[in-house]
Amino acid sequence: LETLLIKSEEAGRLDILAKLPNLTRLAVGDWDPAKTGSLPSGMNHLRSLIVAGGSEMKDLSALGNVSANLQELSVIETKNLTDITGVTRFPHLTTLVMNGGEGVGDLSGLSALKDLRWVGVPAKTTQEQFAAFVSAHPDLVILDLIANKQISSLAPLASLTHLEGLILQGPYENMSAIHALKTLKFVGVSDKVWDASPEQIAALKAALPDALVVRISPFCLGSGWILLLPAVFLVVWAVRRRKVRLAAA
Secondary structure, three states, X not given: OOEEEEEOOOOOHHHHHHHOOOOOEEEEEOOOHHHHOOOOOOOOOOOEEEEEOOOOOOOOHHHOOOOOOOOEEEEEOOOOOOOOHHHHHOOOOOEEEOOOOOOOOOOHHHOOOOOOOEEEOOOOOOHHHXXXXXXXXXXXXXEEOOOOOOOOOOHHHHHOXXXXXXXXXXXXXXXXXXXXXXXXXXXXXXXXXXXXXXXXXXXXXXXXXXXXEEEEOHHHOOOOHHHHHHHHHHHHHHHHHHHHHHHHO
């Protein structure tokens, strides 16, 4: 078994994971470590982990047994999470989604994680903290801001010359800051901004004709979103390839 989605509603429920040495992708729902315990050791091949729930989780100490070779970590729906220093245990992370950490804001502790390519920014991250984070990670490919309402300017994104996917919450002072990001393949805009700023959406589509610009609802984005977005990119790639073939014909 390589991929598993499991709920942890009672003590001992996660013990079975120690008997799955080939597990590489794991999603744990309704997990409160204080009640059901930490993740067990033994999952040496684990590379992708999604943690959902854990309303009482304040830090990442429950991940202490997870292999340091983890590459993808998503912590969502954890409203009381305030301390993410434990993430530095995973120096090879390429994906880090912290959409549920309403108590998390400062991302300066992530400056050492140079391999990050996909990041979901926490709700409390300020404009200044966001600008500093983007400056420290110029190679970002996917940026998810759907949980954040404190970021009002997209100007810092101008330095992200490899950005392919962008998910926006808003409202923003001006969306023209991303018109020059021709590497973008997907732009998801929250329904409120989509309805309130039709002119900006039209201008965005005109500036990025090769990108898929769509309206999204934050309510629909959860643990499944991180699994879905690569499929969206695949669809965009297929559509663009078909256009090229038609043009050649």
